[in-house]
Amino acid sequence: MTVVNLVVNETPVTADVEDTMLLGVFLRESLKLTGTHVGCDTSQCGACVIHFNDMAVKACTMLAVQADGAQITTIEGLAAGDKLHPVQQAFIDNHGLQCGYCTPGMIMTAVDFLAQNLTTDIDEISTALEGNICRCTGYNNIIKSIQQAARVMGADEIADEADYV
């Protein structure tokens, strides 16, 4: 067992964790933050993506002990009170989810991507989603959602870039 101190969604957390406990399990089962989904558990599907020191990572492929000293944001920490993050709102507005299982990971990936590269470019958005799988195959509306969020967040429209249909 190892004592870890970290900040999760702006709340300081101290916990004594098994050295073999995965970060995704720690968030879901110890902290009851079940918005982070564990899909494939083999770092392929991206349902478990969280922000670790402001970088999108897969929580199924990290140990909880590695997060000692880290700042973590999960899907639960994205909204400002009752006001959803523009990416969350865009997923609602554009039917960006069907079953919703992949959605937390899609949104956390999109938020990190737009923070680095505020663009509506379809190719760049698609490339950014390489580590996230939607088994409803709802990619069109996911990309549309991220385009809307980019616009709301201030991205300039790319002249020849139509909405993804």
Next chain:
Amino acid sequence: MYDLTYKKAKSCDAARELLAAADDGKLLAGGMTLVPTLKQRLAAPDMLVDLDGVDDFKTIMLCDNNLQIGAMATHAAVADSELVHTHLPGVAALAGQIGDPHVRNRGTVGGSVANNDPAACYPAALLATNARIHTDQQIFAAKDFFVGMFETALDTNEIITAIHIPIDQKCAYVKCPNPASRYALAGVCVARRHDGNVQVAVTGAGQDGVFRADEIEAVLAENFAPDALDAMSIDPDLLLSDMHANAEFRAHLVVQMAKQAVAKLQD
């Protein structure tokens, strides 16, 4: 995973001491291969020594006409580094193509090199560019370092500290990625020194891991142009065949990737 003890090292010396105290300690870099391996119970170390706390290992700098990339520099850090873009843009482009964004945010050059996955991208670049792998004990030339599939010349408990890539050259890396994993079905790095010397290394295709493509080098030394490889064929006998691609297809891919890499270097 099997039970183990986790320790975070703050320095290379601390990591060495922790490893020495373990029966079967393993170094943890980004964990993008090791953590899945542990989860599948394919490895059972009694101790993990995390190098994430060794800040010296994260620096990217110029050092005597070499680009020095710390072992714990992530693929994302290399892909975004202004220094790497300025001096070896081909290496930055390679790092930006590894895995997916999440893998690039955690995975490190040291981890990739130490693992020597036969389909990993970095080994091809290091071999083609005559890079050197610095450890806490010695300095390896890339050609002496990559021994075979998942096998390197590293001694037990030896710690990679940085890689050094000479900047008196240009290089380009092109891979045909497996559409699911983004690992290379075949990846080719072409490095052309300012004095004209050409070296070509291939990953993803060889049965023994990364290798130098002598025949391609010989042709490009005479005529450094994509067309020069039009008649080139690679013997598939020594190439990998698996569910993703057979050896004949990989032999074809090697030549095509090499042509594309040469084209990138012609501007």
